[in-house]
Amino acid sequence: NAGVTQTPKFQVLKTGQSMTLQCAQDMNHNSMYWYRQDPGMGLRLIYYSASEGTTDKGEVPNGYNVSRLNKREFSLRLESAAPSQTSVYFCASSEIVIGYYGYTFGSGTRLTVV
Amino acid sequence: KQEVTQIPAALSVPEGENLVLNCSFTDSAIYNLQWFRQDPGKGLTSLLLIQSSQREQTSGRLNASLDKSSGRSTLYIAASQPGDSATYLCADLGGSQGNLIFGKGTKLSVKP
Numbered sequence: 001n002a003g004v005t006q007t008p009k010f011q012v013l014k015t016g017q018s019m020t021l022q023c024a025q026d027m028n029h030n031s032m033y034w035y036r037q038d039p040g041m042g043l044r045l046i047y048y049s050a051s052e053g054t055t056d057k058g059e060v061p062n063g064y065n066v067s068r069l070n071k072r073e074f075s076l077r078l079e080s081a082a083p084s085q086t087s088v089y090f091c092a093s094s095e096i097v098i099g100y101y102g103y104t105f106g107s108g109t110r111l112t113v114v
Numbered sequence: 115k116q117e118v119t120q121i122p123a124a125l126s127v128p129e130g131e132n133l134v135l136n137c138s139f140t141d142s143a144i145y146n147l148q149w150f151r152q153d154p155g156k157g158l159t160s161l162l163l164i165q166s167s168q169r170e171q172t173s174g175r176l177n178a179s180l181d182k183s184s185g186r187s188t189l190y191i192a193a194s195q196p197g198d199s200a201t202y203l204c205a206d207l208g209g210s211q212g213n214l215i216f217g218k219g220t221k222l223s224v225k226p
């Protein structure tokens with residue numbers, strides 16, 4: 001099925017550990033995004049990539065890095081995890097043309113940092 | 115900076131009721147308005163997208179409207195069912211990076 005695939009679905013890290021969240025889309029979208037969702041805060045943009053080879057900071061980029069490996073894949077890396085990074089992370093893709101479908105989201109990665 | 119507010123934060127209704135979820139914006143220069151559904155522990159599913167030149171969109175029992183002059187959007191759900199229980203999020207595709215700006219959602223519970 002066409003869509004956005006995120007791995008892993010769940011992860012527990014110890015403070016200071018590093019990890020990479022993977023995201024891939026098969027809809028040939030140019031733009032990809034990483035959001036985090038926290039209780040009472042809604043979804044906030046971490047990083048985005050308007051096209052292959054470009055990345056830019058969003059609202060809450062501190063503590064994260066990203067890589068747009070190719071048009072399909074956009075990864076999010078936590079170099080030294082902190083408890084404040086406990087959250088649900090969503091990857092999304094979109095094609096910025098006026099149309100019905102808008103954004104497509106992955107099913108999320110639930111990360112706990114202890 | 116665009117801010118999106120959803121009221122109420124939670125809503126519980128008996129099955130069969132028609133209901134309205136509200137979304138308001140601080141900046142009426144809305145680009146595209148999208149409504150999502152999120153089931154517990156799941157990702158976001160797009161329900162309806164209203165382009166800035168449109169006033170409403172319909173899909174089955176769902177109708178979303180947009181009034182840019184007042185900075186409001188509503189999602190109308192007709193004849194609610196227990197399967198409609200979820201959190202509903204509205205978002206403006208108005209971020210400077212082409213990103214979505216989300217409200218915090220309305221958690222809907224439809225009781226059998």
